[in-house]
Amino acid sequence: MRHLIIGSGPAGVVAAETLRKADPVADITLLCGEPEPPYSRMAIPYLLKGDIAEAGTHLRKDADHYATQRIQVVHGRARSVDTTGRTVDLGGGQRLPYDRLLIATGSRPSRESIPGIDLPGVRSCWTLEDARAILALAQAKPGIRIVQMGAGFVGCIIMEGLLSRGVDLTILVRSGYMVRRMMNPTASGLLQQWCQAKGVKIFTRTQPAGLSAADGVLQVALADGRVLPADIYLSAVGVDPNLDFLAGSGINLGQGIVVDEHLQSSVPGVYAAGDVAESRDCLTGKRQLNAIQPNAVEQGRIAALNMAGRPTAFKGSFVFNVLTTLGLVSSSFGEWEGQPGGDSAEVLDAARYRYLNLQFQGDRLIGANSVGFTDHVGALRGLIEGRVRLGRWKQRLMEDPTQIMQVYVAGVHSVA
Amino acid sequence: MQKSLHIDPNKCTGCLQCEMACSWENYRSFTTAKSRIKVFSFHEAGRFVPYTCTQCDEAWCMTACPVDAIKLDPVTGAKIVLDPTCVGCKVCTIACPFGTINYVAQSGKVQKCDLCDGAPACAKACPTAAITYVDADWTGLEKMRQWAGKTDTNPATV
Ligand SMILES: Cc1cc2nc3c(=O)[nH]c(=O)nc-3n(C[C@H](O)[C@H](O)[C@H](O)COP(=O)(O)OP(=O)(O)OC[C@H]3O[C@@H](n4cnc5c(N)ncnc54)[C@H](O)[C@@H]3O)c2cc1C
Ligand code: SF4
Ligand code: SF4
Numbered sequence: 383m384r385h386l387i388i389g390s391g392p393a394g395v396v397a398a399e400t401l402r403k404a405d406p407v408a409d410i411t412l413l414c415g416e417p418e419p420p421y422s423r424m425a426i427p428y429l430l431k432g433d434i435a436e437a438g439t440h441l442r443k444d445a446d447h448y449a450t451q452r453i454q455v456v457h458g459r460a461r462s463v464d465t466t467g468r469t470v471d472l473g474g475g476q477r478l479p480y481d482r483l484l485i486a487t488g489s490r491p492s493r494e495s496i497p498g499i500d501l502p503g504v505r506s507c508w509t510l511e512d513a514r515a516i517l518a519l520a521q522a523k524p525g526i527r528i529v530q531m532g533a534g535f536v537g538c539i540i541m542e543g544l545l546s547r548g549v550d551l552t553i554l555v556r557s558g559y560m561v562r563r564m565m566n567p568t569a570s571g572l573l574q575q576w577c578q579a580k581g582v583k584i585f586t587r588t589q590p591a592g593l594s595a596a597d598g599v600l601q602v603a604l605a606d607g608r609v610l611p612a613d614i615y616l617s618a619v620g621v622d623p624n625l626d627f628l629a630g631s632g633i634n635l636g637q638g639i640v641v642d643e644h645l646q647s648s649v650p651g652v653y654a655a656g657d658v659a660e661s662r663d664c665l666t667g668k669r670q671l672n673a674i675q676p677n678a679v680e681q682g683r684i685a686a687l688n689m690a691g692r693p694t695a696f697k698g699s700f701v702f703n704v705l706t707t708l709g710l711v712s713s714s715f716g717e718w719e720g721q722p723g724g725d726s727a728e729v730l731d732a733a734r735y736r737y738l739n740l741q742f743q744g745d746r747l748i749g750a751n752s753v754g755f756t757d758h759v760g761a762l763r764g765l766i767e768g769r770v771r772l773g774r775w776k777q778r779l780m781e782d783p784t785q786i787m788q789v790y791v792a793g794v795h796s797v798a
Numbered sequence: 799m800q801k802s803l804h805i806d807p808n809k810c811t812g813c814l815q816c817e818m819a820c821s822w823e824n825y826r827s828f829t830t831a832k833s834r835i836k837v838f839s840f841h842e843a844g845r846f847v848p849y850t851c852t853q854c855d856e857a858w859c860m861t862a863c864p865v866d867a868i869k870l871d872p873v874t875g876a877k878i879v880l881d882p883t884c885v886g887c888k889v890c891t892i893a894c895p896f897g898t899i900n901y902v903a904q905s906g907k908v909q910k911c912d913l914c915d916g917a918p919a920c921a922k923a924c925p926t927a928a929i930t931y932v933d934a935d936w937t938g939l940e941k942m943r944q945w946a947g948k949t950d951t952n953p954a955t956v
Binding site: 392396422423433434438440443675680702704706715756758759760761764767768788791792 | 892
């Protein structure tokens with residue numbers, strides 16, 4: 383059996399390793415789309431900060447790891463997939479055959495459509511190559527001006543690394559709120575206050591109208607007429623799944639690759655995992671993309687088991703995230719916006735940047751937002767994903783949401 | 799046979815010897831706040847419940863780690879955080895559905911129970927045998943493990 387995996391991010395690597403465990407004799411090929419050893423995008427913020435060297439971002443630290451596991455690593459980009467002939471075209475006449483295919487191509491930064499978005503100096507912070515370019519410029523020109531468009535998850539998590547390199551940072555936020563997709567206005571407001579207190583300029587309800595270049599300096603024209611000079615315009619407005627090369631393949635595409643409960647696409651023998659897969663959300667039951675690391679590794683594992691002929695259902699996932707913004711830790715779980723008819727409870731200590739908001743439906747926890755709380759936050763996942771009925775302990779949480787671990791342990795040990 | 803921590807809350811008196819021992823073992827200080835095992839007290843019910851990582855088979859923390867900073871100890875079965883490799887991203891702390899791997903602001907890394915290389919200090923310190931280190935089959939940990947993973951679980955308290 384020839385297994386081919388396109389994409390060597392966390393989903394692809396975990397899938398390759400799982401396949402090896404499940405099928406000791408199979409041929410396993412891992413296609414890396416970037417000229418790097420398999421690495422983790424999530425580690426990039428720590429590379430920017432200088433906490434780790436590039437090798438620290440590599441998903442596996444032992445250089446022989448893939449050889450030892452008999453995983454053949456090939457560098458190249460898939461141009462198209464022929465699902466009838468079962469080959470993947472790498473261009474230049476090179477084709478890789480497969481019996482089972484896993485698409486784990488992840489996502490790529492989306493770009494706002496404004497004039498000048500193709501100018502040199504416009505960057506994302508998504509790949510090792512991006513990180514190198516940003517670091518090189520920051521080192522060559524101390525105090526460079528970075529205008530960053532977007533304060534979503536990735537936009538926030540890279541700020542610390544950027545500031546640690548002495549850059550002059552201005553952030554434009556289209557909506558009124560930072561991390562709008564995972565934080566409620568209170569949590570988001572705390573983050574904004576925190577960043578401003580640390581010297582980051584944040585313009586909310588602001589977006590660029592266009593970019594131009596004058597003497598090698600970018601000019602960021604804002605919709606209100608102001609112009610901000612910038613050495614780098616850092617675009618961080620969100621991500622889109624990498625699907626382009628699947629046009630004409632016959633694979634059913636929605637927002638991402640539509641997969642069934644075995645993570646198989648509409649074409650038998652072709653599977654998808656990670657940021658690129660559109661699968662079931664276990665809270666809402668709807669199909670959706672879920673571009674987070676824990677989902678990528680879990681789907682990589684499950685897809686591989688199915689590819690190896692061990693039918694394994696994916697139980698569904700939901701979105702949860704932890705974010706460190708210039709040292710302030712926040713997290714977001716599930717349906718943090720709540721549901722109609724549900725209850726919520728919260729505690730806020732704005733002066734100390736501490737906040738916890740819980741959302742319930744009936745006596746179940748369905749979502750949460752936190753700022754400044756890190757202890758035992760995993761229990762939030764456990765309670766939400768397990769759809770645990772809290773019974774009378776819900777009242778305890780309504781009175782004091784910080785008792786979350788207490789309530790969790792009470793349930794585990796049936797404390798009356 | 800691999801051993802695991804067996805916790806019998808009925809025997810726990812809330813003396814916190816385990817927390818002290820854990821803190822001493824790992825930090826050479828008696829600071830219960832630093833302990834990787836926590837004793838939760840339920841005053842109304844007059845009960846105390848020590849709680850820590852069960853070294854679960856799924857090892858959510860280990861698989862979620864983006865930089866391979868959590869390793870399986872093949873002898874004890876413990877999932878162990880490698881401090882020099884950990885970048886402090888905390889993704890493991892939300893991936894573990896049991897809440898038993900936690901961020902330590904002072905070090906900028908996470909910590910969890912590592913079974914002290916097969917000689918858990920908490921079990922040694924516990925004066926009432928509420929915490930013991932025994933053959934895995936003997937422990938009632940399965941129920942702890944299953945509880946969060948199962949859908950529509952009803953805690954006995956409902
Ligand atoms: C700076 C940053 C910080 C982040 N922080 C967090 C965090 O704290 N928590 C969290 O949960 N998530 C975080 N994420 C998101 C997380 O990194 C992704 O969810 C995760 O990488 C998804 O894994 P994946 O394997 O699906 O895709 P990816 O990691 O994107 O890997 C996809 C691979 O496929 C390759 N590829 C793409 N197209 C082709 C092609 N045509 N041919 C061949 N190869 C191809 C790519 O080069 C890449 O190697 C962060 C992302 C970034 C950029
Ligand atoms: S910390 Fe959590 S996920 Fe990791 S081994 Fe322990 S119980 Fe399992
Ligand atoms: S905090 Fe450390 S151990 Fe946990 S996932 Fe991140 S790097 Fe790995």
